[in-house]
Amino acid sequence: MTQMIFVNLPVKDLEKTKAFWKACGYSFNPQFSDENTACLVLGDTIFAMLMTEPRFREFTKKEIADAATTTEVLLALSAESRDRVDELADAALAAGGSEAMPAQDHGFMYGRSFQDPDHHIWEVAWMDPKVLAEGQQ
Known part of the structure; x- marks a missing residue:
C-alpha cells in the first residue's frame, strides 16, 4: 500500500x-x-x-494554537509551473485568503504563500526540473 x-x-x-x-x-x-x-x-x-x-x-490534550497570532505549521505544496503557483495563490486570495509573505523568486524556484480563513499558512512553490535534475542551485 x-x-x-x-x-x-x-x-x-x-x-x-x-x-x-x-x-x-x-x-x-x-x-x-x-x-x-x-x-x-x-x-x-x-x-x-x-x-x-x-x-x-x-x-x-494540548491547547489549540491560535493561528491568527501563532504559527503552528507551514504547509508547502509543489506546483508544476510558475503559472500554477500564481493561479492557486490568486484563487486563494480571491476566495477570502490573505497574503502571508511576498512572492519569492530565486530564478530556479518561485513561490507564494497565503493564509486560509483559519490563518493556517500555505506555501505554493515551483522548482525548475532542469536545475533539480542537475543538482544545482
Missing part, C-alpha cells in the same frame, strides 16, 4: 473553510468527511483533515 499523509488542522467554521478550498479548485473525499470533518484532497496520497475545533480537541 502506498503511504499517505493526513494533516489534521482545526477550523472555526467548517462550511466557510470548505467553500474556500472549493473556490481554490480542490475537492473533498466524502468517505472521510462528516458534519465535523472535511477531508481535503490535495493529491493522490495527500489529504488535510479539516476538523471543527471541538472535534480536533478529541485528539489532543
Whole structure:
C-alpha cells in the first residue's frame, strides 16, 4: 500500500473553510468527511483533515494554537509551473485568503504563500526540473 499523509488542522467554521478550498479548485473525499470533518484532497496520497475545533480537541490534550497570532505549521505544496503557483495563490486570495509573505523568486524556484480563513499558512512553490535534475542551485 502506498503511504499517505493526513494533516489534521482545526477550523472555526467548517462550511466557510470548505467553500474556500472549493473556490481554490480542490475537492473533498466524502468517505472521510462528516458534519465535523472535511477531508481535503490535495493529491493522490495527500489529504488535510479539516476538523471543527471541538472535534480536533478529541485528539489532543494540548491547547489549540491560535493561528491568527501563532504559527503552528507551514504547509508547502509543489506546483508544476510558475503559472500554477500564481493561479492557486490568486484563487486563494480571491476566495477570502490573505497574503502571508511576498512572492519569492530565486530564478530556479518561485513561490507564494497565503493564509486560509483559519490563518493556517500555505506555501505554493515551483522548482525548475532542469536545475533539480542537475543538482544545482
